[in-house]
Amino acid sequence: MSTVTLKRTQxxxxxxxxxxxxxxxxxxxxxxxxxxxxxxxxxxxWVEFELPPLFYMSTLVIAMSSIALFFAQRAFKANHRLQYRNLLGLTFTGGIAFIVLQYAAWMQLASYGILLRGNPSGSFVYVISGVHAAHVLGGVVLLGLFFVRALPKPDPVQELLSEINPERNLGIEMLSVYWHFVGILWLYLLVFFHFYK
Incomplete structure (x- = not known):
């Protein structure tokens, strides 16, 4: 008699x-x-120019928000709801601050005479950082949705159903991957701009 083993593929x-x-x-x-x-x-x-200091400051902000989301995900897995919600709110605030700092950096560029419709060097910086900021904005919207979902539900049954939903764990995991990705992408872009200005 032979034994058949089924191999489960991941x-x-x-x-x-x-x-x-x-x-x-x-x-x-x-x-x-x-x-x-x-x-x-x-x-x-090609006009060479110094990057606005606010680009560097925004890098620190997005890095800190990425760290906050890392700990939010850990709090979520440990079922520490309040800590999860607070860290998610901190990450959301960091995302908003990043976008505001990017806008302020573009205003600094304009004050240097580097305009979107000017020399191609400035145009590239505006377009590349602007497209990245749009991706961060998408992440901020998702963070806001996750924050709203993390708020306590008035109905205990709804709260329980929300807690046992397996999609929640997948969702926070995917949100974390995306948020860390846009943070790493910004770091790459900043280093790129710094060396190829």
Whole structure:
């Protein structure tokens, strides 16, 4: 008599696959942007300028918000609801602060005479940082939705159903991956701008 063993294959959740596919697409888009930046810079007629200090400050803010989300995810897994909600709110606030600092940095660029419609060097910085800020804004919207979901429910049955929903764990995991990705992407872009200004 022979024994048949079934080997179970580990599959990635379709939503996780979609997230990673989206991240891959964003990586390709920014690789295209930075490649175009390098090629256009080599063509001449390129004004070099110092990056606004607020770009560096916004880097610190997004890094801190990423750390807050890391601990929020740990609090979620440990079922520390209040700590989870507070850290999620801190991450959300950090995301808003990042976008505000980016806008203020663009105003600093304009005060230096570096305009969107001016020299291509400035145009590239505005477009690349602007597209990145749009991705951060998408993350901020998601953080806001997760924060609202983390608020206590008036109905205990709704609270219980919310707690046992397996999609919640997947959701916070995917949100964390996305948020850490946009933070790392900004760090890459800042280093890129710094060395190729």
């Amino acid at each position: 599959r990635i959740h379709p939503k996780k696959f979609a997230l990673w596919l989206g991240i891959g697409t964003v990586i390709m888009m920014f690789a295209g942007f930075t490649s175009a930046f390098i090629v256009r810079r080599a063509a001449g007629n």
